[in-house]
Amino acid sequence: MAAVLQAVRARLRRLLGTDENGTVMKIRRRNQFNNFIWKSLPIIRLILLVAGYAWMLAIPLPNLGRKTYIDENALQPGQVNTYWNWPDVLRADRYLADLEGLRDRNASSAEQAAYIVDEFKKLGIPSATQAYSFTGTSGVSNGTNAYAIHSSPRASGAEAILISASRISRTGDLNLRGISTVISLAAYLKGSSLWAKDLIFVISDDHLLGMQAWITSYHGSEQSGLVADPLTLSSGVIWTALNIDYPGHSFSHLGVFFEGLNGRLPNQDLINSFGLISVYTGGVPILLYDHRDPREVPHLESKLSIIPSWLPEIVKKQDAVKEYGFRAKNILRHVGYQARGQTSGVHGLLHRFRIDAITLFAVPATGPHGFHAIGRIIESTLRTMNNLLERLHASFFFYLLVLPSTFLKIGTYLPSVILVSVSMMFTGLGEWVDARWYQPKQSSIEEKAANGQAKSEAIPRPRPVLKALSIVLLTHLAGIALFYLRTLSLASGSETMSLLLFFLMASVPLIALTAHPSPPQAVAPLSKTLKAFNLCFASTVISVTSVLNFSLAAALAVSLGVPLSYSSPSRSSLGIKLAGYTIYAVLGFGWLVLCRKEVQEAIWNWEVLGAWFALFVCIIYSPLVLQAAIVSVLPP
């Protein structure tokens, strides 16, 4: 018995490493573990990268996600009786006729604003115009907004709800019916005394510029280049807003546009309440953006679906595949807006001031609905928004709407990007550790045989940290210079300037071709250290942006993941080196030449709306690719 206990104790001691042999075993086990991790690092990196990309592709899978629900109990959507009826529709038709008359006479927007203010005054609602002028690198734009404020009859007016319509719809047509709806709503809504919040009606000029002038004046924030009259009428704090976009004659569905600037999304409760009200009170089905489900319109399926036509019929016929295609189409549209930090409608300009806002787009069709349906839906939605006692905070701010009533929570889509970022981090750390050790080559095989088990000694060597850091800093400074040069007014719209900038940015770093390789046993190669810093920094950028703007992080992960992880200084000829370098140069700066319209839009967004995308690409994205390009031309 005692012997058994002794044996067990000895074994435990060995296992825990608390005796002499145990210490040796502990060291050996530790070394084995470290070697295993080190040897399998390339596989681990690859697995993480593949897993991340596979997860991204899996996001649109059918049956993922849950049905949207109302989280803020105060909202109570769809519980009110609506009294908007045909007399109000008639009134809206009259306003529409007047506006069409103005359009046929080619009246200026100032005339239209004057007409609208006149109509509001006839209704007894205080209203005024606001003239504004914006001077930017793409020219001067003027306009006039018209707005009216109906004070709540019984409450103090500390909060307000904003209902707006812009003069130009998102399709580029005049938003005549949207404006008529708003004026007619004003006439109808002022008849009831149950409003707890002030109602502000804004008919803004142009598509986005007018509302930008109005909302920044309302909140007293200054903006360079934008000169706007101060607002003569004021009201309370705006909590929620609705923008009406109704360019066509009739509509079959109401589309929801919700992305804001710089990837900001409104509280999901607003979209959910509107969705419920539209379906159950108004009888109008809702859509995400203007995407109709291809399964509902089989005769338009080939036009609407994004599933490639070269797939075999038997695959395309599956309902799961069709659903995947529809979800993917919605997600791609969303990513298109959010990654560029662009707003998908006028509502996006309001998010900056903590206003939850969406745009209702009446999808043009010969379909059954018109003023009657949209008026009832908006009335009921406004009644719901009226119920709020505090700002919307309960529901999600970070979500991915895949179907009009199905969404993904952040935990379902965020880890995909994080996996890619972790893989890049591991690559960077691996390069860093690898740079420290110099492995002298074995002189001959027989020496190896003679030494038996001896492995070649790895000699530690210092790493050129300061040099690599200064290269990183220089690339980012070059990015700042690029941004400054590209946003100069003489560069806007000029093709030669873009080409010039591209060649400038792509050719200056070729100085690295002249760098002499340093003796490998004295100091680590600069290319390894630079690659380590490049990958670690890129990984940090992707992780940090993923919480702020997931689509941008996903775009970065896709565009930077593989190119940066597998950049390597090549030992082959100059020709191959230059070929590799060209690929990186095109990846990093090709957008200057290939996507000029996009660049113009991004710069406009930066100047007028304050969207960060242009700045981000110049200062963060391009320098990162440039660093990888420099790694590929440095001596190994």
Next chain:
Amino acid sequence: MDFGLVYPALVAGRLLLAFAPLPDALKHDHQLSSPLTSYPRLQEGVYLFQHGIDPYSGGLFRHSPLLLSLFSTALPLNKFTSACLWTACDAISAWALVKIWRARQRVSQSSRDSLIAAIYLLNPYLLLPTLALSTSTIENMLFLLSLMFASQGQSSPSLLALALLVQLSLPSAIFIVPMILLLLSDPVSRLASPREFNTYLSSILAKLGLWWYFFTEMFDHFRPFFLMVFSAHLLIYVLPVCLKFQHDILYATYILAGVYATFKPYPTLSDPGLFISLISLFPETYQYLRYPIVTTLLHLHSALLLPLFHHLWLSQGTGNANFFYASTLVFGVSNGAALLDAIWAGLRIAVGNLPEGYELIQK
């Protein structure tokens, strides 16, 4: 590069930066200055005092009476004087750091002087709080002055600076013991000196949390107890660190600066900034730091996430306090990792280079 050229150039650059039109939001940023060091509060206190109202009665003004008396009588606070004064404080701190290095190496000048001055003056953790006019710059200057005089063996100026420092910021009392010990010894590096190892290296587990979140969750009648615990927590590091590094007290002060940065009640970015700048005094430890790149990456992540989550919580309104708390925890972890690296390196250096076939373990 010649110190006589680099140093004035850096100071001139800093002066230009201080006079540049900077966004006012810097002064109110919560990572750059705390309620104890904020410039708008200092201005408020001076104004109240000059109008005959007790500035300490409202709970708004928490600076030391020394600063109050200085800025209400001798030095008026306006844009010009504050820019000059804060740049001067940083310049003096950098110069003191260089003097400490020279005293440690027992030379009158060396080639690393410019690098040390640059590391202090260009460190973003120190640059940004100075631009935000946080009084932590003055505290850092007093600390470095005290350390410099102690390295040179001048006890009166050293203790005077230390006394002023403790007046400005009470948690600095942890530096009293090591400063006195430093005055009694000399600052030459003895980290690598052979000495007897009669204790095994023990791994240090530091529980890192941040005061404010902890205290928001706590019941009121436990507050005095936890206040005592958190304050005493700082003090318990003094003796062990001084005992362990009694052969090189300057290193002990460096470790305690790290402890101060991690555990003090109202940390700002300038405290880890001071700790990181002090690392330039100990280049012999660089090759023995355990995982410097991990620490650097942790600091990079937390430095980016802190303002992001702060913005998400308080400006944009789409996040909540937990986001920010998580990032402060990451910041605490990164400070702790830097501390662990420094302590490990300071002890590991005594073992020196391991001959082939030998391994070092911790038991």
